[in-house]
Amino acid sequence: RKEVEQDPGPFNVPEGATVAFNCTYSNSASQSFFWYRQDCRKEPKLLMSVYSSGNEDGRFTAQLNRASQYISLLIRDSKLSDSATYLCVVNTGSARQLTFGSGTQLTVLP
């Protein structure tokens, strides 16, 4: 079993739709969680950190469920510019213990 698993997609959604991705992790000692966004042929960039209480940034909401060991990303009112691959990242304690999921591909269609 992979340490961090994501549905690779692709998720093809119309503009304005709400879409949600889940990411499961296997190490219960995981301490911090992130979502990164990677555009085609570009480098990953931090989208948002995921806090225990859940957090929201505009149209994006991230949640953590420690009991079931998953994190989620919800995107409301999808825009064409949201088309990208979303990487789930889990940290089990130090900088060298970051584990990346293989990413979920999202395409927002006009």
Add this chain to the structure above:
Amino acid sequence: DVKVTQSSRYLVKRTGEKVFLECVQDMDHENMFWYRQDPGLGLRLIYFSYDVKMKEKGDIPEGYSVSREKKERFSLILESASTNQTSMYLCASSQREEGELFFGEGSRLTVL
């Protein structure tokens, strides 16, 4: 604006050649990383450096070495390139252990 610069965007090398990938960051970050990214496998850590001349092996260090002689520069070396090292190589830096990673644009290496 933060910047991580990788020396080469695209390289084509032959099996057995020595390959240098260089990475420079202008943010005075302590931590620097080399990852490789392959379809379906995500990013995997090759080496990590937390200070000048300090390095730690990541998850897949075999076939690679690194050098960090100056704080801003972190080099990845493939002593004898092999076809299974064909990949996208991403350099990153961060200020804190759990801090945001800033990535370079990547170096796509093809080994023939």
